[in-house]
Amino acid sequence: MLKHYDISGTDFSVAGEASSNFKVVLKKLGIxxxxxxxxxxxxxxxxxxxxxxxxxxxxxxxxxxxxVKIVFxxxxxxxxxxxxxxxxxxxxxxxxxxxxxxxxxxxxxxxxKYTDDMKxxxxxxxxxxxxxxxxx
Amino acid sequence: xxxxxxxxxxxxxxLTGEENAVFEKTEIxxxxxxxxxxxxxxxxxDQSLLLTGLINPQVIRTAEMMDIVAICFVxxxxxxxEVIELAKDRGIALITTKLPLYLxxxxxxxxxxxxxxxxxxx
Ligand SMILES: Nc1ncnc2c1ncn2[C@@H]1O[C@H](COP(=O)(O)OP(=O)(O)O)[C@@H](O)[C@H]1O
Ligand SMILES: [Mg+2]
Numbered sequence: 001m002l003k004h005y006d007i008s009g010t011d012f013s014v015a016g017e018a019s020s021n022f023k024v025v026l027k028k029l030g031i032x033x034x035x036x037x038x039x040x041x042x043x044x045x046x047x048x049x050x051x052x053x054x055x056x057x058x059x060x061x062x063x064x065x066x067x068v069k070i071v072f073x074x075x076x077x078x079x080x081x082x083x084x085x086x087x088x089x090x091x092x093x094x095x096x097x098x099x100x101x102x103x104x105x106x107x108x109x110x111x112x113k114y115t116d117d118m119k120x121x122x123x124x125x126x127x128x129x130x131x132x133x134x135x136x
Numbered sequence: 137x138x139x140x141x142x143x144x145x146x147x148x149x150x151l152t153g154e155e156n157a158v159f160e161k162t163e164i165x166x167x168x169x170x171x172x173x174x175x176x177x178x179x180x181x182d183q184s185l186l187l188t189g190l191i192n193p194q195v196i197r198t199a200e201m202m203d204i205v206a207i208c209f210v211x212x213x214x215x216x217x218e219v220i221e222l223a224k225d226r227g228i229a230l231i232t233t234k235l236p237l238y239l240x241x242x243x244x245x246x247x248x249x250x251x252x253x254x255x256x257x258x
Contacts, residue, residue: 040201
C-alpha cells in the first residue's frame with residue numbers, strides 16, 4: 001500500500017494535506033490510534049519542513065509488514081549542519097512562518113520523539129531526503 | 137467537562153454550525169492554551185481542547201493530527217470562512233470567546249479542567 005503526494009512549496013495553506021490524507025488511510029486500515037497519532041504528528045512536521053524550508057517536493061508513504069515508512073524529498077537548499085538542526089529551538093524559519101505558529105525549532109526533535117527511526121540525507125544546494133519509520 | 141459548559145463559562149460563540157447536540161455530548165478532559173503549533177504537537181493527550189489566538193488553517197491541521205476535538209479562539213478572533221469549512225469537514229468544533237488567552241484558560245482551570253504537566257504521555 002503506497003501513497004504518493006506532491007508537496008507544494010508555495011501554498012502554505014495546503015501544507016498538511018498529505019498528512020491529513022494519510023491519517024485517514026491509516027485509520028481505515030484499523031491501525032491503533034496511538035500509532036496513527038505518532039505517524040501523523042511526525043509526518044506533519046516533516047511535511048511542514050518540506051514546504052517552508054525545502055520549497056516543496058514529494059512524499060511517499062507506505063504501510064509495510066512491520067512498520068509505516070514515510071519519505072519526504074525536496075530540491076531545496078539542504079541542511080548545512082544536521083546535528084545543529086536536530087537541536088530543540090534551532091530554527092532558520094522566517095518571521096512569516098513564525099507568525100503562523102511554526103518555526104520554534106521543535107519539528108525535527110518532535111519527529112525524532114514520535115518515530116522509531118529517522119534518517120536525514122541532505123546536501124547543501126541539492127536537497128533533503130528525510131525517512132521516518134514507525135513500527136507497528 | 138462538557139463542551140457546552142465550556143462555551144457557557146467562556147461566554148463563547150459557536151462558529152461551526154448550531155449543532156448543540158455535539159456540544160452536549162463532547163466531553164473535554166484536558167486543555168492546552170498555546171500559540172506555538174510545534175509546542176502543541178509536542179504534547180500528546182486524548183480528547184482535548186486547544187485555546188489559541190492563531191486563526192490560520194494550520195491550527196485546524198494541528199488539531200486534526202493530535203485528535204483534538206475542539207478549538208477555542210481567544211480575544212474575539214474569528215478565522216476566515218475556508219478555515220471554518222476545513223474544521224467542519226474534519227469534525228472539529230470551533231468556538232470564539234472575547235476573553236484573552238490567559239483569562240480563558242484561567243476560567244476553565246478554576247472550574248476544574250486540568251492540563252498535562254508532562255509530555256511523556258505516549
Ligand atoms: N527540508 C529541509 N530543507 C532545508 N532545511 C531544513 C529542512 N528541514 C529542516 N531544515 C532546517 O532545520 C531547521 C530545524 O527544523 P525544525 O526542527 O523542523 O524547526 P523549524 O521548522 O521550526 O525551523 C530548520 O529551521 C531548517 O534550517
Ligand atoms: Mg519544522
